[in-house]
Amino acid sequence: MEIRLYNTLSKSIERFAPLQPGVVRMYSCGPTVYNHVHIGNLRAFLCADLLQRVLRVVGGYTVRWVMNITDIDDKTIRDSQPGSPAWKTEFMGQQTNDPRENLRRLTRYYESVFLRDIEAIGIRRDHLFAMPRATDYIPAMMDLIRRIWHNGYAYVSGGSVYFNLSRWIADHPYGLLFAVDLEHFVAGARIDADQYEREEVSDFVLWKARKEGEPSWDFELDGQVLPGRPGWHIECSAMGHELLGLPFDIHTGGVDLRFPHHEDEIAQSAAGYGTETARFWVHNEFLEVEGQKMSKSLGNFYTLSDLLERGLDPLDVRYAMLSAHYQSVFNFTFEGIAAARRARRRVQEYIYQLQEQEGGQQSCNVEELRSEVFAYLTDNLHTPRALAALFTFIGEHPAAQLDRQWQRELLSFFEQLNEIFGVWHIGERPPLHIPVHVKQLAQERWQARLERNFARADKLRQQIMAEGYQVRDRSDGYDIVPLEE
């Protein structure tokens, strides 16, 4: 099925086709592992996950999905320094005298937390072709910087290597993803040009000179040794090149990365490798929390473990985020997650009923449903419409009324759909572990009810509810289910 995607390069929706038939090579900017990732980060990874699943399931492609782990940058260095409040001795051990070892201990810990988080929200490790750590690819980064330098687009200053943007811009396109207004560059609020000795404020660093107490690697460039560490942008260029080859098909990330990160990535790779980076650039919008930008000062800054502590199911979070279009600002609210929980459960209940109900006479057109839902998904990942179509169908086709054959057809459709959404359970309803004494209470209540001793039956119901369960009567018996919330 044809897939259409918004490409930031062309600022339009384009028909997608991979460079190599049948294989999609896709790179996603991953986390910087200096702390827990927040739910905004998670949205970015979920959007990438959605895309790669649609490519797999609907597009029928083999997907080589790479997501990097940034384990060397300003923040990881800052938080691995002696005396850092982010240091957790119970997980990272004591700090050593070796800055690189400290960096490694900090980042490995947060990497493991990250892996747990993405697994919890339904990103499957076996869908990832590679998760390269930046520190494992430093030779590749050095090689790229040397190439850029040899091609005349880098200079050394104060022990650092910078990309000479003005020279690059003179005869190459720049601003492919983002209309950079170099005229008004200086007016920007966050420029701290004095920190490093670059010639132009717009130049960006490829290799950062070592500062006292910082982890460093020796970089040999043109006969001189430059102790330091890679700049941020260079990481992705080198790892993408090593693992996927350039150009690859799709590069994903949050909208904020369009500039400067992705723009500079394009320039570097072109200046060093002489190739374009990626055919499609797919950027997801941010999320807000209760209508406001998420920030620590507003107290609305959440990590996944914050949400778990509040008793939220991460798959409800996944569902809620997938129910909004990836290019629109998503408003994260606790009410919204509760709504998502109910909606998700309703579909789950429908799936179970397809398996459990005897079946009626009604027929349905599963192929029509499939093509409608998939058409929306392949139309720039329009999950909201896909879900709306699904719910409309469910509303029109009660599971119990469908003929057995159509129930089975639908089930296999849901199985396929779940390869994309990943929020439902296909299979037998998991058995409930009802405590024996609750079962006894329920049985006593059933007896009391048969004896039409309703006062006693209601009293027992109260006791059962106090235990966290409720009974639902049927004509020929009853069910015990956990009490909601």
Added chain:
RNA sequence: GGUCCCGUAGCAUAGUGGCUAUGCAGAGGUCUGCAAAACCUCGUACGGCGGUUCGAUUCCGCCCGGGACCUCCA
């Protein structure tokens, strides 16, 4: 200062120059000793003011409100 996005019923999320929006919540009903579940029915929403048009939530302008990016934040 520059560039840009958004404002849809109680909440969230789509969409469209005229055609029943989707979910959750809510109301009524069927069923039930009660309840729950399930099912049925139910909402004349598109920030404000102008303009274009036979017709605007949809196009244009202005205003109000929220937000993003502009050198390392997904």
